[in-house]
Amino acid sequence: MMKNFFLICTGILLGCTTAQAQKFYTKSGRIDFNATAVNSLEKIEAVNNTVTCVLDAATGAIQFSLLIKSFTFERALMQDHFNENYLESDTYPKAEFKGTISNNSGVDYTKDGDYAVTVTGKLTLHGQTHDVTSTGKISVQGDIINTSASFSVLLSDYKVQVPALVSDKVSKTATIKVACSLETL
Amino acid sequence: MNKRLVVSIVVVLILVAAFYAYREYNRAPVNTANATPTAVLTGVELIAAFEKDETGATKRYVSLDNVVSIQDTLLKIKTNKPSQPGEKESYMLILGTRNRKVSIRCSMDTTFSTAATTLTPGEPVIVQGICSGYNKYEDLGLDPDIVFVRCSLVKK
Numbered sequence: 001m002m003k004n005f006f007l008i009c010t011g012i013l014l015g016c017t018t019a020q021a022q023k024f025y026t027k028s029g030r031i032d033f034n035a036t037a038v039n040s041l042e043k044i045e046a047v048n049n050t051v052t053c054v055l056d057a058a059t060g061a062i063q064f065s066l067l068i069k070s071f072t073f074e075r076a077l078m079q080d081h082f083n084e085n086y087l088e089s090d091t092y093p094k095a096e097f098k099g100t101i102s103n104n105s106g107v108d109y110t111k112d113g114d115y116a117v118t119v120t121g122k123l124t125l126h127g128q129t130h131d132v133t134s135t136g137k138i139s140v141q142g143d144i145i146n147t148s149a150s151f152s153v154l155l156s157d158y159k160v161q162v163p164a165l166v167s168d169k170v171s172k173t174a175t176i177k178v179a180c181s182l183e184t185l
Numbered sequence: 186m187n188k189r190l191v192v193s194i195v196v197v198l199i200l201v202a203a204f205y206a207y208r209e210y211n212r213a214p215v216n217t218a219n220a221t222p223t224a225v226l227t228g229v230e231l232i233a234a235f236e237k238d239e240t241g242a243t244k245r246y247v248s249l250d251n252v253v254s255i256q257d258t259l260l261k262i263k264t265n266k267p268s269q270p271g272e273k274e275s276y277m278l279i280l281g282t283r284n285r286k287v288s289i290r291c292s293m294d295t296t297f298s299t300a301a302t303t304l305t306p307g308e309p310v311i312v313q314g315i316c317s318g319y320n321k322y323e324d325l326g327l328d329p330d331i332v333f334v335r336c337s338l339v340k341k
Contacts, residue, residue, distance in 0.1 A: 070317040076214045
C-alpha cells in the first residue's frame with residue numbers, strides 16, 4: 001500500500017513538474033493597435049490576427065513576433081500610410097517582444113484559474129528597442145493558456161513621425177491590446 | 186469669355202481633384218474574393234521561391250495591393266474565439282503537410298469565415314489573399330511560415 005501511495009505521489013509530482021516545464025505557443029494571436037487622437041472623429045485602429053507567441057511556463061519567458069503588413073485597417077489609404085510612412089514595413093517588416101513574467105512563480109499552469117501578472121521586456125518596433133512593462137492576465141483552462149494585456153507606447157520613442165497635419169487624428173501614443181490563446185508546444 | 190473659360194476649367198479641375206481625394210480617402214482594401222490574382226501558384230512553389238531567394242520572393246509576392254492565389258492541402262483550421270464583446274470569431278487556414286517544415290498561414294477575411302467552417306483537413310483548397318511576409322521565427326524555435334491576410338476561399 002505504501003508502494004502504491006509512493007507511486008501515486010511520484011506520478012502527481014512528475015505531472016506538475018511536466019506542466020511547469022512545458023512551453024505553450026500560438027501563431028494566431030491577436031493584437032489590436034489604436035492610435036486614435038482624443039476628440040478625433042476618425043478611428044485610427046488596426047488588427048493583427050497572425051501574432052506568434054511562445055511562453056515558457058517554467059521560466060516565465062514570453063516572446064512575441066508579428067509581421068507589420070499583417071495589420072488590417074478598414075481603409076486602404078490608412079493601411080498604406082501605416083506601412084509606407086509610419087512604420088516603413090518594407091525596411092522593418094517585423095515587430096518583436098522578448099520579456100519575462102515577473103511573478104511567474106505565482107501562476108499555477110496546472111490549475112484552472114485567472115492570474116494577474118506583470119510582464120517586463122523589450123519591444124522592438126520600427127528598428128528601435130525599448131523597455132516595456134505591462135500588467136496582464138493569464139487564464140488557465142485545462143491545456144489552454146489565455147493571455148491578455150494592454151499597454152501604451154509613445155510613437156516617438158520608436159521614431160514614428162506623426163505629421164502635424166494629422167496630429168488631430170493620430171495620437172502620439174498608441175494603445176496595444178494583446179490576446180493570445182496558447183496551446184502546448 | 187477667355188476668363189470665364191479659364192475659371193470654369195479651374196473649377197472642374199478642383200471638383201475632379203476633390204472627387205479623387207474623397208474616393209482615395211474612402212478606398213476599401215482589395216476584395217480578395219473578386220480580385221484577379223497577380224500570381225497563381227501552389228504552396229510548394231511559393232515556399233520554394235522564398236527558400237531560394239527570400240528578397241526576390243518578398244518583392245514579388247509581399248504587397249498590400251497584389252492578390253496571390255495558392256493551391257495547397259488544408260492541414261488544419263484554427264479558430265479564435267472572441268476575447269472581447271463585439272468581436273467576431275476568426276479563422277486561420279494552415280496549408281501544408283505534416284512532413285513539410287514551412288507552412289502557409291491564411292488569416293481569413295471575416296466576411297468569409299462561414300465558408301471556412303465547411304472545410305475538412307486533408308482536402309485540397311485554393312485560397313486568395315494578401316501575402317504579408319515570411320516569418321522565420323529565428324529566436325522562437327518554431328518552424329517558419331508564409332503569412333497571408335484578408336484571405337478568401339476560392340475553391341475546395
